[in-house]
Amino acid sequence: MDSTEFRKRGMEMVEYICNYLETLGERRVTPSVEPGYLRHLLPSEAPHEPEDWDQIMNDVEDKIMPGVTHWQHPRFHAYFPAGNSFPSILGDMLGDGIGCIGFSWAASPACTELETIVLDWLGKAIGLPDHFLALKEGSTGGGVIQTSASECVLVTMLAARAQALKRLKAQHPFVEEGHLLSKLMAYCSKEAHSCVEKAAMICFVKLRILEPDENASLRGQTIGEAMEEDELQGLVPFFVSTTLGTTGSCAFDNLPEIGNELKKFPCVWLHVDAAYAGNSFICPELKPLLKGIEYADSFNTNPNKWLLTNFDCSTLWVRDRIRLTSALVVDPLYLKHGYSDAAIDYRHWGVPLSRRFRSLKLWFVLRSYGISGLQHYIRHHIKLAKRFEELVLKDKRFEICNQVKLGLVCFRLKGSDKLNEKLLSTINESGKLHMVPASVNDRYIIRFCAVAQNATAEDIDYAWDIIVDVANELLEKEQH
Template identity: 70%
Template sequence: MDIEEFRTKGKEMVDYICQYITNLPNQRVTPDVEPGYLRQLLPNEAPVEPEDWDDIMKDVEKKIMPGVTHWQHPGFHAYFPSGNSFPSILADMLSDAIGCIGFSWAASPACTELETIVMDWFGKAIGLPNDFITSAKSSRGGGVIQTSASECVLVSMLAARNQAIQYLKKNHPNVEDNVFLPKLVGYCSKEAHSCVEKAAKILLVQIRILEPDENGSLRKENLLDAMEKDKENGLVPFFVSAILGSTSSCSFDNLEEIGPICKAEPCTWLHVDAAYAGNAFICPELKYLLSGIEYADSFNTNPNKWLLVNFDCSCLWVRCRMKLTSALVVDPLYLQHANSDEAIDYRHWGIPLSRRFRSLKLWFVIRKYGLSGLQKYIRNHIKLAKHFESLVRKDPRFEVINDVKLGLVCFRLIAPDNVNQNLLATINASGKLHMIPSMVRDKYIIRFCVTAENAVQEDVEHAWTVITEHAYELLGSIPV
């Protein structure tokens, strides 16, 4: 493809994207295909000769699109939102065209510097303490964009592990680092995302998964009890991952209680995972949900979930950047440069060496919407979730299971779990809506998350009509 063909086909691609988005409401949300459907439609071998662009696009339409789940569909209410917006799509296009691999300042100064600046903007808008803001006076912390929340949790746990090993080595300087691993124990609540358990698996440390209270919040007593027991057994509490906005029910751990417990220990790192909810803290009226953040050593949120930025853009801030980089630094000559001492090299802040120009899309989105536009978007989702909640509460056959603070409503038929399973299965099979289940307080629940950028009240009311029609078919007529 030469530049003239790119110019033509690029414009056609923008038209194709606009058509795709405009037509979304007329499609099924989920595809009606069986596993292996694509293998029957595509050749077994790669083409030897170049193919015509129009033929490739015809196959996109005929073979790929029928197997796509439409995450931007107004009837998509599963998981959390998958951030998407035109400014973000355009930024990724530009980032791909620049095609730099910004692992160090020298590898592309703008890539590194924009990331630092935009992470400061976003961190300040959320209301993080100054210690996390690179440019704040006497700050030793800063922010970095990672690929996923799972990676943010993993590198935070890694930094915590390194900190704990250095602490233990003070009394045993000649002991190998790995000898301390069986002593290290981390904690999170049952409501925490499974990525915490996965990180512990990767890092060969133990993790205690604790009971939250009846509101899904990890409280002081359970954490303290677990830590005390472990210390009596000679173990070292080195890491706590608190959750603000859990995946199952958008519950919030009690940071104000957990924080002081971590601080009282000699080497316990407090990480706060707010992958979805953290974006909402740009709204002044929601900042109360962040209280206790002053105790945290690290914090993550994903604009690629709930801030209109396309995947991947997962933001991690640390209170002390040296603690993170000292766990990760490896410095071969071929990656060093003349400005290594005064410039940030993000290769030391995460696992991969190669890094995309991801800050561009966060910068585009913040500038094009302004913080006020992003607040409006978040508030609209919350208003719609509360409207959906009120519809559920008006129907005596159903119950709402979570405290609806943001854009997620957990609900169920007041009936055994298998009836709720059937209800969800038939709704999803209809292709009109897509939702996923979870377990909350040992009950099978259905999660309804507001996800579409321009969601309106009619979408939520349509969803409720579909749900109640399926419930009617399942249960028969029960007077309301």
């Protein structure tokens, strides 16, 4: 493909994307295909000779689209939103066009510097303390874009582990490092995302999973008691991962209490995972949900969830960037450059070396919508969630299972888990609506999230009508 054809095909692709997004509501939300469906439709080997572009695009519509789950669909209410917007798509397109690999400042100065600036912009908008900002006088912190929240949790746990091992090694210089490692204990709530467990597996450290209270919120006393117990057993608490906006029910750990408790354990790294909810803190009225952030060593949120930015764009801020990078620095000669001491090299802030120009899309989004436009978007989703909550509350056969603070409503039919499982599977099989379940406080609940960028009140009402229709059928069957 030369640039003349790229111009033509690029225009066609924009047209295809616009048509796709504008007519999405006419498709099934979820595909009705079986595993292996695509293997039967595509050849088993790559073509030896070049193929015609039109033929490739025909196959997109005929073979790929039937197997796509449409996350931007107005009746997709599963998981959390997958951020998407035209400015963001254009940002990714430009980043792909530039095609630089910004692992160090020298590898592409604008790629590094824009990331630092944009992360400071977003950090300020969210209301993070100044010590998380890279360009604030006297600050030792800063922000970085990672691929996912899982990676944010992993790198902060790696940094905390390196710091703890260094300290233990200084205290016990003749004890083997493997033995010291076996003493380290990390903590999180049962409601924390499974990525904390995965990070502990990768870091080869123990993880103590703690019971939250009846509102799915981890409390300070629970953490404090667990750490004291573990210390008595000769273990070394080194890392706590808290969550603001849990995946299951968008619950909030009690950060002020936990931070206060951790004053007794000053060497413990406190991480705050706000993958979904963190984006909403750009709204002044939601900033109280961030209370206690002053105690944290690191904080992450995913603009690629709830800030109209396409995957991947997971933002992480740390209080002390040296503590992060000292766990991750490797410095071969071929990566050194003349400004290594004066500039940020983001390759030291994460696992991969190569990095895409991801800040472009976030910059485009922040500039095109402005903070006010993004606040409007967040508030719109919250309003839709509140509308859904009201509909559920009006029907006495149902109950609400979470405190609806943001865009997620958890609900269930009053009845057995089995009945609710049947309700959800019947709805999902219909292809008209898509939701996923969660287990919160050991109860099966159904999650309904406001997801589509331009979802309307009618979309919410329509979704509720489908839920009620299926529930009526099920309950009627149960009676006979």
